[in-house]
Amino acid sequence: MTIRTIALVLFDRAEAEWLVPLACETARAFDAHLIGVHPHRPVPVYFGPEGDLGFMEAVRELRVAEVAEIEDLFSDTARRADIHAELRAQPEASLASEAYMLSAVRGADLVVMASTGSEGPMSGNDGLARTLIRQAGRPVLVLPQGAGLAGAPERILVGWSDTREAARAAHDVLALAKPGAEIDLLSIGEPDGPVDGREDFAAALDRLGFQATLVDREASLRERGETLLAVAEERGAQLVVSGAFGHSQFYDFVIGAVTNHLLEHTKLPVLLSK
Template sequence: MAYKTLLTIATSAERCDLAITGAAAIATAHDAHLDILALGVDRTQVGYSYVGSGAVILQAALERSEQEAKEIEAAARKAVGEQDPTLRWTVEAAVSQLGALTDLVAQRARFADLVILPRPYGPSQGAEAEAVIEAALFEGHAPVLVLPDSGAGRAPNPRRVAIAWNQSAEAMSAVRQALPILKAADMVSIVVIDPPQHGPERSDPGGMLCQMLVRHGVKAEVTVLARTLPRISDVLARHVRDMNADLLVMGAYGHSRFREAILGGATRNMLEKAEVPVLMAH
């Protein structure tokens, strides 16, 4: 498998440069095509309105979203114009209400080998940033590479990679989706935190995954860590810093009684303080 179609989705003219620059570098490194979706989001949630005013509110919101989409598209074209001239790319503008965003993003993500997005948390981020990641992961079933605020860094060619391994189907999916990157890395650390005393890997935590990766030519090793901090995400983040990792690969977890999908606690914790790019899959 190789990454040949990359997708990034811009929902802000001010922040689109970060994701586009990172996505363009990765696309160039993998000889891939970059699709950019400039998405104007109607965030209006009309709870009630006076008779006759509803249509006016909706029309005004639509016009505002269309103008925003045009501004994002212009910023995206400017950003991509500053990238490597050999980059193959397309830009498309669209408008969506916040509640209908999932279907649009999922439809685009299904046909991408990798979706590249900025970190969804921060003072300037709206609710749509997390909704875009959730839609790509849980409905589009695509791997998502989340870039930290510092940008892609060494994401185009990560040399040192950490894998958060807990034997889950989500973690296994993330590993399979990351294989093109793992095979090119100099060192891959399979991180197991507080392995269970009972289970199929109790005598050799991470051993079966390591064997599979080595057979693919990956330079992999297993690191078993104790849970010495309150949250597993804290232990994992410290290990990423200690090994000077360029990339973290982990499963994305979703659980909620109120929504179809919402980023789980460990996933959200890692993204909130991500210092390196995080590749996730569900």
């Protein structure tokens, strides 16, 4: 697959200021059309004193102003980058933010969002960010502040496990990888079962002209996300790849899954697939 349509999810003005330029760089590198998507949370409706209505009106006015600022920033940055782009801001009276966001990104080849650990207020949007990864059905490129993907990566680290999510992520990244790229397949701990498809995938990569290397490390469940990022730095990776949320939300909350660690702590671009 060739990357020709990229959806960029923007939750607020502060995030857009640094994320839009990074996304425009990526769109330009792949000659892709960039669609900015700006969801919002509905204003709660109160039936009460006049003061409540005044408060709601003030909130709406702030939202209108923020949308206008994001539109100006997005169009100016896209014009300077010389790319084809459009911004879709959620209408005031429309679907819930989650439904609007998911519908708006499903036609894209790739979705871009900010890491949840990036500087600047997330304004309580961590839940929407995780919903995007879980339910969009598209590969999601997570960018931390100051680390974009301005070209096809030549060195890639794939966090491998014998799971559907990891296999999908490993295949999804091939649309981004530079021809002949070096791709490390990292396995942490014991294999997930008696049969592991990592060597088969390495052989498939070789047939496609990539340079695959098997890398092994030991770490506890709690340390796997940290280990993945440490090995990425050690191997000089330009992009980290992982399956997303392979366990239940309860597991993520109690034990701390790799996905959450990557979202909160990565300093490199991360591709996540669910």
